[in-house]
Amino acid sequence: MSCDEKKFLEFAETVTKIKYDDNDTVIVCGDFNQSGIKRIKADDGDYYLPMNVTTEGGVAVIDTMLGCGFHQMCNLENAAGNVLDLVFTNRFYDLSLSESLTPLIETDVWHKAIEVEITIDENESELNDVTEFYKYEAADFVAMNEFFVGRDISTEIEQQDDIENSFRMFENVVYEAMDKFVPKVTVEKSTDPPWYNKQLKNLNNRKRKAHGRSKITNDFADYMAITDSFVALQGQLFQTYISRIQSDIKSNPKHFWRFVNDRRKRSEIPSIVEYNNQTAISDASKAELFANFFESQYIPSDDIDLDNLLSECGDNAFDIELNEADVLKALLSINVNKGAGPDIIASGNCAKHFEKRENNTDF
Incomplete structure (x- = not known):
């Protein structure tokens, strides 16, 4: 040698x-x-x-x-x-x-x-390997409804000194109900490419074990045979995955962009940001340019006198009566392909798990 x-x-x-x-x-x-x-x-x-x-x-x-x-x-x-x-x-x-x-x-x-x-x-860490989600299909909606009925939410809202505190109070009540009556499931983040399936993962495990045996016996025939099978299946799965994305690109473009983002794995802000003839290199100056851009997208509302508008409203201006059909119609209009908002409530579950009630609900 x-x-x-x-x-x-x-x-x-x-x-x-x-x-x-x-x-x-x-x-x-x-x-x-x-x-x-x-x-x-x-x-x-x-x-x-x-x-x-x-x-x-x-x-x-x-x-x-x-x-x-x-x-x-x-x-x-x-x-x-x-x-x-x-x-x-x-x-x-x-x-x-x-x-x-x-x-x-x-x-x-x-x-x-x-x-x-x-x-x-930069957001990837060991803490992100496991994520918790609310499992709405297993929620106890009957008990949740009883919880809301038992809370005098209207009185609690009226005791708040401004609308922001009223909203925070209502939000806390909703989160309390979710934590009590909606179980959570833990989902482990996969590090495998999206085209990997159970069979390919099994081949990969067999390949590693065969390699360990081959080093001892100095016979690589079994290892090479499994490796060939792994490479062939991986190529087939990848081509199938690409073909599916291409065929669905018009009807369901989100899978295409998910593929692009997975391949790119890039979400950071560019090293140099330019806006309105200004160039920013440091994080602070970049943040300032972003703030200027977003500020330019909105029209100031200083001319609106909110107190005057509220004073013109009658005592019953905010007494809105909604029935079950109104709520269900609004929930069905939600785009289920959108992600959850700040309330962490998945839009795809709202209408699906809407609990019917006989009586009207007054807000």
Whole structure:
């Protein structure tokens, strides 16, 4: 065994010891000096699969990376047509790779300067892995109605000194009812691409286990067979996923934009913000420009005398009688594709779980 082969085997063993969580982005890169190996682009993402790997060290590196869930992203050929510098990552959909046009140091004909851009969602953290939702279909609406009837909300509202406090009081009562009578469910955030299904996840687990056995027995036949099945199924699922998005783009464009956002993984404010012939670089100056923009979208209402308008209203101006049909009609008019507002109440559940009442409700 040559010295280089021994180094590759030692390197492969070291990679298996890397510890990271699902939300961590790991990048393993360097000059692997593996000439003569060609790579083809994968069907389901911007990474490359090696062809005709023959050396023991090369097989060890490739098998280890695949077994650890790392994908190789670089296919920049040098003057001899070889790709010597490789970039492996566990989250290829968060990275983009290109040849650098402004290298930090002088390069040679054998190694091109590589520029890697990684997109990190600043809001992504371990706390966001698990999210709680109200499960309205399991709510006790009968008990909730009794709760509202038992509370003299109208009297409590009248005791408030302004409309803002009245609203906050009413809001607190609604939240209290939700916490008491609407159970919550915990949903774990998935880090898998949206086209992954149960069968593909199972193959991925089998592939990792087979890789572990192969390192002991030195027989990679089973591992390579499972890997081939995994790559083939992943390509099929990805193409099916793309076809479904394309066919539904007119009737349901939200799936298309969700796909774009998932691939882009970018929600940050640009490094330079320009508005009204002004340029902002710092966070404070950017916030100021945003404030100026939103302020320009609204017309000041200083000329409206709210106290005078209220004084012209009669005693019964705000006595509104609503019946069950009026409430249901309003709930059915809500766009169920919109997300929940500040009240955290999902619009798709309002009409579906509307509890009918025999008597009219007075506000």
